[in-house]
Amino acid sequence: MRWWVAVELIEKILAAGGRSAQEVEVYLVEGTGVSAELKREAVAMATGSREWGLSIRTIDKGQIGTSATSSPAKWEECLNAALSSMSLATPQEWHGLPEPADLRRPAPSYDERVVVEPSAAQEFLSLMLEGARKHPESRITSGSGSLTRSEVTIANSHGVHYTAPRTEVSCSLEAICGQSTGSEFAHSPFLEIDPLWVGERAAFFAGHSAKGLPMETGQFDILLSPVALAQLFGNILVPALSGRTVHAGRSRLAPLLGQKCMDGRIDLCDDPFARGMGATAWDAEGVPAARFDFVKGGVLSSFAYDLKTAYRYRAKPTGSAVRGGFSGGPAIGVHNLVLDGPREKIGYDRALSIHDVVGAHTANPVSGDFSVECQNPIWVEGGGFQEPVRKAMLSGNLFDALRGIGGIGAGSRIVGNSILPCVRFKKMQVIG
Amino acid sequence: MSLPGIRFSDVRCVRATSTHIDIDNGVVESAGTSFSDTALVRVLGPRGWGMISVNNLDLSSKKELDRILAEGLALARITEDPVSLAEPPRGEHKVPAPGEDPRSLSLEEKTRVLSGIEKAAKIPGITSTRATYIERTEEVFYTDSSGYENQFTITRSGFSVLAVAKRNGDAQMGRESRHTIHGFNLRHQEPMGVKAGETALALLDAGAAKGGKMRAVLDPELAGVFAHEAVGHASEGDLVKEGSSVLAGRIGEQIGPGILTIVDDPSLPEFGFEPVDAEGCRTVRTEVVSRGRVNAYLHTRETLAALGNGVAGHGRAEGGEPPLVRMSNTFIEAGDSTLEEIFSECRDGILLVGSRGGQVDPGRGVFQFNAEYGYLIEKGERTRMVRDVSLSGEILSTLHGILLCGNKREMHQGFCGKGGQSVPVSDGAPHILLSDAVVGGSGAD
Numbered sequence: 001m002r003w004w005v006a007v008e009l010i011e012k013i014l015a016a017g018g019r020s021a022q023e024v025e026v027y028l029v030e031g032t033g034v035s036a037e038l039k040r041e042a043v044a045m046a047t048g049s050r051e052w053g054l055s056i057r058t059i060d061k062g063q064i065g066t067s068a069t070s071s072p073a074k075w076e077e078c079l080n081a082a083l084s085s086m087s088l089a090t091p092q093e094w095h096g097l098p099e100p101a102d103l104r105r106p107a108p109s110y111d112e113r114v115v116v117e118p119s120a121a122q123e124f125l126s127l128m129l130e131g132a133r134k135h136p137e138s139r140i141t142s143g144s145g146s147l148t149r150s151e152v153t154i155a156n157s158h159g160v161h162y163t164a165p166r167t168e169v170s171c172s173l174e175a176i177c178g179q180s181t182g183s184e185f186a187h188s189p190f191l192e193i194d195p196l197w198v199g200e201r202a203a204f205f206a207g208h209s210a211k212g213l214p215m216e217t218g219q220f221d222i223l224l225s226p227v228a229l230a231q232l233f234g235n236i237l238v239p240a241l242s243g244r245t246v247h248a249g250r251s252r253l254a255p256l257l258g259q260k261c262m263d264g265r266i267d268l269c270d271d272p273f274a275r276g277m278g279a280t281a282w283d284a285e286g287v288p289a290a291r292f293d294f295v296k297g298g299v300l301s302s303f304a305y306d307l308k309t310a311y312r313y314r315a316k317p318t319g320s321a322v323r324g325g326f327s328g329g330p331a332i333g334v335h336n337l338v339l340d341g342p343r344e345k346i347g348y349d350r351a352l353s354i355h356d357v358v359g360a361h362t363a364n365p366v367s368g369d370f371s372v373e374c375q376n377p378i379w380v381e382g383g384g385f386q387e388p389v390r391k392a393m394l395s396g397n398l399f400d401a402l403r404g405i406g407g408i409g410a411g412s413r414i415v416g417n418s419i420l421p422c423v424r425f426k427k428m429q430v431i432g
Numbered sequence: 433m434s435l436p437g438i439r440f441s442d443v444r445c446v447r448a449t450s451t452h453i454d455i456d457n458g459v460v461e462s463a464g465t466s467f468s469d470t471a472l473v474r475v476l477g478p479r480g481w482g483m484i485s486v487n488n489l490d491l492s493s494k495k496e497l498d499r500i501l502a503e504g505l506a507l508a509r510i511t512e513d514p515v516s517l518a519e520p521p522r523g524e525h526k527v528p529a530p531g532e533d534p535r536s537l538s539l540e541e542k543t544r545v546l547s548g549i550e551k552a553a554k555i556p557g558i559t560s561t562r563a564t565y566i567e568r569t570e571e572v573f574y575t576d577s578s579g580y581e582n583q584f585t586i587t588r589s590g591f592s593v594l595a596v597a598k599r600n601g602d603a604q605m606g607r608e609s610r611h612t613i614h615g616f617n618l619r620h621q622e623p624m625g626v627k628a629g630e631t632a633l634a635l636l637d638a639g640a641a642k643g644g645k646m647r648a649v650l651d652p653e654l655a656g657v658f659a660h661e662a663v664g665h666a667s668e669g670d671l672v673k674e675g676s677s678v679l680a681g682r683i684g685e686q687i688g689p690g691i692l693t694i695v696d697d698p699s700l701p702e703f704g705f706e707p708v709d710a711e712g713c714r715t716v717r718t719e720v721v722s723r724g725r726v727n728a729y730l731h732t733r734e735t736l737a738a739l740g741n742g743v744a745g746h747g748r749a750e751g752g753e754p755p756l757v758r759m760s761n762t763f764i765e766a767g768d769s770t771l772e773e774i775f776s777e778c779r780d781g782i783l784l785v786g787s788r789g790g791q792v793d794p795g796r797g798v799f800q801f802n803a804e805y806g807y808l809i810e811k812g813e814r815t816r817m818v819r820d821v822s823l824s825g826e827i828l829s830t831l832h833g834i835l836l837c838g839n840k841r842e843m844h845q846g847f848c849g850k851g852g853q854s855v856p857v858s859d860g861a862p863h864i865l866l867s868d869a870v871v872g873g874s875g876a877d
Contacts, residue, residue, distance in 0.1 A: 036510065036511075039673070040513075044481065044511055044512075045482075045511060046483070046507035046510050047483040047754070048507055049486070050487070067466050067467075068468075070487040074467055074469075081465045081466070085462065085464030088543055090459045118507055119510070174676065176795045179678060179796055179797055217644060248457055248562070249457075250596050250603070252601070252603055327450075327468065358791045359791040359802065362788040362791070363788075367602070367603055367605075367819075371802060371821070371872035373824045391798065395822070431644065431870060431871075
């Protein structure tokens with residue numbers, strides 16, 4: 001859709017919606033993408049995509065309605081569905097959608113070097129295969145490379161009209177050696193991923209873990225990689241930091257605001273201006289996004305709020321509305337969850353390093369209890385990988401574990417909407 | 433539907449209307465309807481696939497279709513993997529008529545009935561409740577370069593209710609859900625709300641399970657997830673073909689006891705029902721494991737041509753996404769043991785109840801899933817309740833550890849994710865008894 005056509009459509013929706021509701025919000029996404037997939041070592045499939053999506057919210061006397069469509073021609077049907085939805089919602093305290101703000105600082109969400117061409121995706125695959133050849137004992141089973149460009153627009157009846165370009169590149173590879181698997185991935189808004197490294201690591205983990213030995217059940221120090229940590233954070237910690245979960249009585253962190261809830265070395269913030277997958281200058285409701293602390297020095301300092309939850313509970317909005325695509329309405333989330341603190345050498349004393357976990361989504365988000373199967377568990381000592389472990393299951397409670405960590409490792413990496421380091425945890429239950 | 437260089441092409445359009453209702457602690461947070469119109473055009477070039485995913489495809493425009501086919505062919509030309517397709521078995525099942533068609537009810541009525549279930553969960557001691565309803569009607573149209581066409585409309589709907597109880601800083605939850613293709617299923621379901629509340633309260637008094645190897649009885653819901661995670665995924669032809677499954681090369685091999693038969697059946701009118709698969713193939717029952725032996729893999733046309741051993745008809749896809757080999761309604765056939773016999777044979781162990789989901793690494797042959805809660809079994813009797821208990825293991829050794837299968841099978845509904853796509857499924861089983869199960873829990877002696 002040409003930009004002036006999109007502007008015209010948005011103006012039409014705002015005008016038509018304004019006749020039946022006090023406020024109207026339009027969220028528009030348009031993008032293109034290309035991906036290529038490996039099966040074993042051959043390119044088996046290439047896919048191109050064109051996406052267009054529209055989401056409308058209408059608000060009147062504290063009642064909020066939503067609808068979405070992928071068809072420009074169906075905007076009136078979509079608007080009418082939003083108005084019907086509005087009439088059913090329970091009225092709540094509401095102080096309005098945001099007014100226009102001066103957003104001069106662009107978020108690092110776009111790289112003009114990203115070109116949506118099949119050859120670029122193909123190049124990712126070739127480089128990953130080259131990296132994997134460093135471990136010839138491992139065989140490639142599948143992999144993918146993709147590039148997307150999109151444009152996101154939010155507008156409302158108060159005159160907000162922001163548009164931001166976004167780019168995303170990603171690659172992933174899976175390898176196997178006997179019955180030992182290894183996988184690795186990288187993604188970024190920038191053309192800064194390293195497919196060679198991704199290929200080498202996937203093949204390394206598959207090959208190294210093939211020599212895994214049984215381990216005894218017991219309590220051991222654990223090193224959770226950024227990938228494993230992101231899985232547990234995404235399923236347990238992020239929901240517990242949502243203002244909605246807190247006020248609904250489903251967060252174990254609810255009574256701890258202003259109190260120590262984690263190890264004193266931990267700082268945890270949402271930084272929408274960090275170079276991560278969720279970089280944005282405004283949130284999914286058009287509220288200017290800004291960095292804020294969840295935890296500072298182990299003390300819980302804030303929860304995340306969208307407008308609706310902040311107005312209802314008289315809290316300060318934190319610009320934390322996110323959308324998982326055009327079809328869902330805005331919900332509380334994180335843009336770039338960043339864990340930081342004093343960095344230490346955490347791999348010298350013996351510990352079990354865990355590259356990834358299977359089954360994090362089965363964790364109990366209310367209590368924080370989890371029990372997950374470890375992917376590529378390897379003993380570390382003296383700063384390097386030692387003998388691999390064949391099978392290990394990790395059980396514990398994330399909230400309890402975060403109260404007394406063993407240290408924060410050097411470096412960080414992007415994993416979804418998180419930017420995390422490796423963290424050492426003390427004495428956790430491992431079932432061998 | 434063709435251009436020079438194209439060996440085969442197909443188009444699958446999905447027009448969907450989705451309704452959701454979310455009631456949180458008595459507040460209608462959202463209730464509304466959304467629309468989507470997505471299509472995937474697949475082009476099989478000289479070697480592999482080129483695909484184009486678009487919104488609002490106008491099938492009546494030859495010009496647009498030719499342009500998309502040309503784009504697909506250009507993408508297909510970068511592929512290297514030679515793809516062949518097995519002949520498609522044709523035929524469609526009729527979509528069962530719904531009892532009470534959800535589309536005939538107003539959003540207000542659905543909200544009112546859901547609210548009753550949410551209120552029912554708020555029994556004394558419960559601090560938080562939430563109920564959600566989802567309904568999705570899909571109008572599917574499929575055509576391919578052979579001239580074959582099919583179209584159907586199906587509505588899936590259901591609800592879930594969550595209750596949270598708190599005491600002295602401890603918080604526990606109970607959750608119930610029901611989904612169906614047979615019409616509006618919310619009426620008279622208040623007891624499900626009460627059950628969620630009672631589970632949350634009971635879990636406040638439950639201890640943490642002590643992990644380790646032990647005998648375990650899996651209830652029908654968890655045993656169904658076990659069939660899905662431990663065996664179903666490993667039998668998917670695409671994973672077998674790429675070498676990511678421990679079941680590769682094991683056709684005819686005895687991997688479990690003779691009482692064990694595991695089936696995937698997309699023609700069964702359960703939540704994973706498909707009247708025809710996403711490649712226009714007739715859907716039929718496949719016995720993946722038959723009397724303990726690996727009998728067949730699940731297939732699309734491509735994986736069947738590459739591997740054999742099974743039938744096509746297991747291709748499923750979200751709108752605008754490529755068909756993948758997927759499970760539908762997956763279950764362990766009932767055996768002949770009574771529940772009393774299973775408990776007695778277990779003697780000392782653990783009963784695992786309900787499911788919070790699971791995951792598998794089919795290449796490594798390792799699975800993990802969490803029960804909602806459990807009970808200790810002591811001297812053949814069910815005793816203390818335990819919480820946050822999980823089961824993990826190696827597929828092959830665990831299957832050999834199945835000692836008994838109960839005589840009554842039940843099905844439960846859910847959603848399964850693979851390759852970024854989520855599809856509705858049902859899993860089922862009778863109670864089963866496992867020896868040497870690896871049970872996870874953070875409890876200590």
